[in-house]
Amino acid sequence: MKDIFKSINVLNPSIVFIVLVLLTITTVLLSGIDVSDSTAVIIALAVASIKAALVLTYFMHLNHEPLVFKVFLGVAFFTLLVIFLLTFSDYSFREMS
Amino acid sequence: MTEQTATVEIPHHHDETGTRLGFWLFLYTELFLFAAFFLIYAVYRSNYLVEFRTAAESLNTGIGTQNTIILLASSLTMVLSLNALKAGKARMAKTFLQFTITLGLAFLVIKGFEWGAKFDHHLFLQTTKGIAAGEGSLLLNPSAEMLPVGQVLFFGLYFIMTGTHALHIVIGLIWMIIVYVWISKGSINPDNYGTLERCGLYWHLVDLIWIFLFPLYYLVA
Incomplete structure (x- = not known):
């Protein structure tokens, strides 16, 4: 049984999973703290980003992929960033009725 | 110089890395689909902050956490x-x-119960038109209690985003069942595991999207 577990590499993904669960519990506990709304959103999104990075790197095996996969990811995230920044640079200066 | 005619047998070429890269491109289109929803959420949240926070309090953090851990385990x-x-x-x-x-499946069942509770409170398909006319959710209950516009937007986005996400779960489940059959038949095997790998990538993306949905709906109340 031990050999089977060794041959299919159970340990590493399980460690990643445990870290992900701990981060989930952390973010739930942190949400109970009374801070300003923007701080709460930043904390929640920061923890979510760490979790996302773990899933991308270890579950989706980006760490074993050639460089071009990481370049694609970078381009996608950069495009998202531009879209969000441009939208908010517009909406922040609008007068909402 | 003599001309040579030779038939060269070109073996069937299958570029596994190229296929995977193409699949990642598809995953980015999925990412952008959800990014559009997140963008709408962000804009309305900044415009209706108080209503969004009030509405988010009606979502059960315990259930959300439970579903997050279920998806991570999957x-x-x-x-x-x-x-x-x-x-x-x-x-x-x-x-x-x-x-x-x-x-x-467990994720979907829990989500179903959660939605059911929201239906019971007439939070589904409330329209701003109904509010303006002094009516509640026209489709479900004409006498439903009125909600402010910001909360209507919150629940509208909640149902659209978690609904689209649940749709992806359903697609992932169907795909996994097909892959399961193919493994049984042997067409997916240790020498040809690309289909299972791509199915896995899709499933992880669904998990990834939930990682962002969860805090934005259940935590920042």
Whole structure:
């Protein structure tokens, strides 16, 4: 049984999973703290980003992929960033009725 | 110079890395689909901050946390299924795939109960038009209690975003069942595991999107 577990590499993904669960519990506990709304959103999104990075790197095996996969990811995230920044640079200066 | 005519047998070429890269491109289109929803959420949240926070309080953090952990666990069993198949253990790969399917179904069932409670409170399909006319959710209950516009937007986005996400879960489940059958038939095997790998990538993306949905709906209340 031990050999089977060794041959299919159970340990590493399980460690990643445990870290992900701990981060989930952390973010739930942190949400109970009374801070300003923007701080709460930043904390929640920061923890979510760490979790996302773990899933991308270890579950989706980006760490074993050639460089071009990481370049694609970078381009996608950069495009998202531009879209969000441009939208908010517009909406922040609008007068909402 | 003599001209030579020779027939060269070109072996069937299959570029596994190229296929995977193409699949990642598809995943980015999915990412952008959800990014549009997140953008709408961000804009309306900044405009209706108080209403969004009030509405978010009606979502059960416990259920959300539970579903997050279920999805994370399903991602783990998916990784293990692929690892098992790569190691030549098709039967174990199928067992782990069964776990993944079960966990995915559990997610849907819990989500279904959660939605059911919201339907009971007439929070589904409330329209701003109904509010303006002094009416509640016209489709479900004309006498439903009125909600402020910001809360209507919150619940509208909640149902659209978690609904689109649940649709992806359903697609992932169907895909996993097909992959399961193909492993049984042997067309997906330790030498040809690309389909299971891509199915796994899709499932992890669904998990990834939930990682962002969860805090934005259940935590920042």
